[in-house]
Amino acid sequence: MADRHLSLVLHDVAPETWPDYVDFVAKIDALARRHGPIPITWLVVPDFHHRSDCRRDGAFLERLQSRRAVGDELALHGYYHCDDAPAPRTPRDWFMRRFYTWEGEFYALDENEAARRLDKGIELFRSQGWPLTGFVAPAWLMSQGARRALAQRDFCYTSDPQHLYTLPDFTRLKAPGLVWSARSAWRRGLSHLASETQRWRSRQAPLLRLGLHPVDMRHARVQEYWLAVLERLIHEGRHPITKYDWVTGQRRREQHAA
Template identity: 60%
Template sequence: MPERHLAIVLHDVAPATWPAYRPFVAAVDALAATLGPIPLTWLVVPDFHGRGRFDGDPAFVDRLQRRLERGDELALHGYYHRDDAPPPRTPGEWWMRRLYTREGEFQAIDDATVDERLDGGAALFADQGWPPPGFVAPAWLMNAATRRALTRRDFLYTSCRKRLYRLPEFTPLPAPGLVWSARSAWRRGLSLGVCTLQAHHHRQAGLLRLGIHPVDLGHPGLFDRWLRIVVTQIRAGRQPITKRQWLGRQARGATPP
């Protein structure tokens, strides 16, 4: 059988969200004692909701550096992770930017703002000596200006809900993801059914991504369910891997996408 991999992706990583992640990361690290290495992909927000840049917290920077040294991946996840563009002007824009999400930072900003935020985030990574990162837009929403800007820079990849795109060519690679909507009880209930069906539907996918958010981990049921999914997928034969590592394997032709 073709190799199957599992990417555990932590979204919205910042000093403000670390308390939500601390017990989950510890639990995953504990699983590694019996299941083998479980590298994580951390989607780091430079200035989460404008609360202060992550490089202003030396302990947080040191924590990420140590995770990088143990084999984890650090990727850039927006800049502020909030939609501060001018208000929506059409019903379609309102639905996407107010109902679907209020954090689609790169969905409605202009070229100059895209350039400023991409370059600012990349510079923060470079200042720490971290490798050139992948870029994941908040809520996976990117407008044409963002796509154009990504083709002119050194980011390794970007992604949507179903695919990774190797940059700068935007080469699509199938990589379905599971994600929970945890903002309300009815969303959590609906997500349970959807994720169960998707996990079955994508059981033979070369890469399955778990898109975990800090809000998920505030609900004991979701905290435990994400851990069960990790265990189930690994015991079913999926090898944990970072997105960066998986893309490297594709480039070498190790596993057909």
């Protein structure tokens, strides 16, 4: 069987959410000492909800820098991570932007505004000497304009819940993900079931992504679930890899095959 991988992805990384992740990441590092490297992909939000500006927090930037130095990936995850565009006008938009999520920052942006925010994010990465790898839209939602703006910039990939897309061409690579909605007890119950079903269905997938959110970390049971799944997948023979390394590996394989 071909090599199977897993990516451990931490969403919504910002000074404000850093404390949520600290203990969990220490546990991952401990696991790595037993099993070998477990590189993490950190989805960084430059100014989470307009109130958690990375650039004003030198200690936070240094922590990220030191994670990068040990092989982790830093990817751009929106700019503010909240949908601050004018109120929705159609029922579909209302559903997507108020019921489904309030976090779809790039869902309602036109090309110019999407470009402006992408460029601000790119500038942050450049100022820190971080290579630009992936862009993941908050709630995985992007308008057509946002897609165009993204394609014109130097990113390597983007993703939605089931796929990775190489850029600028948006070539689709199947890469299912496990994710929880841990906000309330009933959502956690459903998430457990959905996540286990997805894990079973995806057992042959070349890449399985584990998408973790700060709110997951606030529930001991959810944290335990993630640690157990991670260890189990490693035992089953999946190799931990950053999203960026996996995408570049796929590309290389395609070029060889061509």
